[in-house]
Amino acid sequence: MAVMQAGSREEFLSEIVRFTQQLGFQTVSATMVLDHVLADSEFITVDNAPDAYRTAFLSRENWRRDPVMQHCKRQSVPIIWNQATYTKDGQGEIWEEQARFGYRAGIAMALHLPEGRHFMLGVERDQGVPADPVELMRIVADLQLLTVHAQEAAGRIFVPVAPDKSVTTLTPRELEALRWTMEGKTAWEVGNILGISERTAVLHVNNAMHKLGCVNKHQAVLKALRMGLLR
Template sequence: MRRQDLLDVSAAADKAALHARLVGVAQSLGFPFLSATLVIEQPGAPAVMVSVNETPQAYADIQNDVSKGRRDPVLHKLKTASVPIVYDQSFYAAAGEGGLWEEQAPFGYRNGVAMALHLPGGRHFLLGVDRHERLPSNDRAMTRLMADLQLLAVHTQEAALRVLLDEALAVGEIPSLTTRELEVLRWTMVGKDAWSVAQVLEVTESTVNFHLRNAERKLCVAGKHQAVLRAMALGLL
């Protein structure tokens, strides 16, 4: 895999460009099918997911079946895993879900690799690639493939946060911030640091930071300045 291919993926300007570049890289690695998903967790509300994928149309209904997704052992592993997950028929059988593998196998989803990047602010990025053929049995070839896919995941999540985040937030409800969280963000917006905000509100600096962290989590961002920008974009400030 060429370094320029990774840079092109991370620089994708929109969802269509991200899809096209991802498909090209995945195919160069021997995978005709892929899914890249940005997951946004929202306090008190269902998680929001926005994806770019290359999936056979005939398989779309099965892939979008929520009940099957809840049973999928790969997805269960991704919730906490920080390393790539390699799957084949034996992986599903060991989890007691061999029937799921039997359903997806005719569409080419027989062998694959999936991984998750767990990010600040309740955000998660999932990347999966799939194919009919077996994965390399040679340790060296498999290690190289894992390294390439991990690099691809890192570069893809950078683009996903840029081109998919707004869509993900638009799909979900506008988060509800408390009066104090909004006050802290307003003072931050005019350039005051946590200590100065604490003096204005007559609270401790740790209390200000507590409200800032809560606001960042609800707005699915990392950092107080990003929280201010997101709150402004959503009309909260």
């Protein structure tokens, strides 16, 4: 699938838009969600939403109320949605607003991956989805295939693991100190767990921060997670 060859966000978006429009849908969005232990989840989205609708489309408050987004947050099975999906959930005003921009019906799905990663893909159009169940099944199958391939490309493009020679200098103790810091332990608790003094525990964390180029321990943990050093 061509999206696998994308080398940038622009190429990625171009390929999923092209595929989506071939299926008869006007708009598409792809979102990578990265769960962090010591911080809020990180959302990375590419889409071809109309400019006039983009602010509302990317609103986290709307996402928390949107029944389609809530379905994708909890499940991996695709959801085929229309106005009734919103009205039965008491969110008809969300549908009314998005319908003005062509978001009247669509299909969305999510992949929930290891290490706190999630990937969501949704396509929309200004008319109902095809009524023919065979045609609809074919579209859903094509979108599932696109989602799998797009997720792999998005992981490579959105959250690349940059080589960092300093990583090789992290000692086992520094990694252990970071790992327990990730679990919310204080320097005193880390020291007790590792059988070292509180001062030495602080030193290990500070050394890891310096080697990772971070200004505090929370940033160091997040970077170590991103680079695959902590799981």
